[in-house]
Every structure is written in C-alpha cells, then in structure tokens.
Amino acid sequence: MANGRLGAVSPALDTNTILYTCPATKLATVNVSIARRSTDKAELVRVALMDSISVGDLADEDYLEYDSSVTEITGIILSAGQSIVVRTDTASVSFVVYGFEETE
Numbered sequence: 001m002a003n004g005r006l007g008a009v010s011p012a013l014d015t016n017t018i019l020y021t022c023p024a025t026k027l028a029t030v031n032v033s034i035a036r037r038s039t040d041k042a043e044l045v046r047v048a049l050m051d052s053i054s055v056g057d058l059a060d061e062d063y064l065e066y067d068s069s070v071t072e073i074t075g076i077i078l079s080a081g082q083s084i085v086v087r088t089d090t091a092s093v094s095f096v097v098y099g100f101e102e103t104e
Contacts, residue, residue, distance in 0.1 A: 003100035006030060010094045011086060016048075016055040019086045020097040022078040030099030031074045032084060038092040045095075046087040047073055055085055080104065 006028070011017035022028045036043050047070075048062040062085075064073055076084065076099075086095045 008096045013091045019084045021083040026101045028078045028101045033096045035094045043090045048085045
C-alpha cells in the first residue's frame with residue numbers, strides 16, 4: 001500500500017495534465033493541494049476526475065473545480081484506472097496529490 005505523496009506536477013500554461021492515476025487493483029483516497037508560487041494570487045485552476053487516462057476524453061461533467069481559486073480539495077476517492085487531471089491559467093502553480101492506496 002502506497003501512502004503519502006502520490007504525485008506532483010507544475011503544468012504548462014493552459015494544458016490539461018494528469019496529476020495522478022489510481023493503479024490497477026487499487027482504490028485511493030486522496031487530497032489535492034494547490035500552491036500558487038507567484039505574488040499574483042489570482043491564478044485560476046481546474047481539477048477533474050476522469051474514468052480514463054486520456055485527457056482528450058475530458059468532459060464537462062468530470063470537473064470538481066473549474067476556473068476556481070481553491071487551495072485544496074480533500075477526500076477524493078478513486079477507483080482503479082481513474083485519473084485526476086489539472087490545469088491552470090499561469091505557469092506558476094503546483095499541484096500535489098497525497099493520500100493512500102489500498103487493494104480492492
């Protein structure tokens with residue numbers, strides 16, 4: 001069982017980026033922390049939960065946050081193969097996913 005920090009990314013500007021994918025035969029309970037690294041704290045972020053690992057399949061109903069200024073999302077439960085996808089309108093935002101994985 002993995003636990004603690006499960007992934008981190010500082011995505012390119014306006015690019016959907018996979019932050020974390022739950023491994024096969026696992027369930028995961030995670031939190032996503034969002035750090036704005038510039039003096040301008042107005043950066044907007046998007047966070048989505050997808051059933052696949054292809055960001056091209058991202059649909060409107062997948063979003064947990066859309067053009068939001070949140071700093072953390074907690075208690076996200078993922079089944080095997082589900083992914084968290086992130087995006088930001090600047091290049092100065094980092095996302096960290098932490099939590100634990102357990103066998104189904």
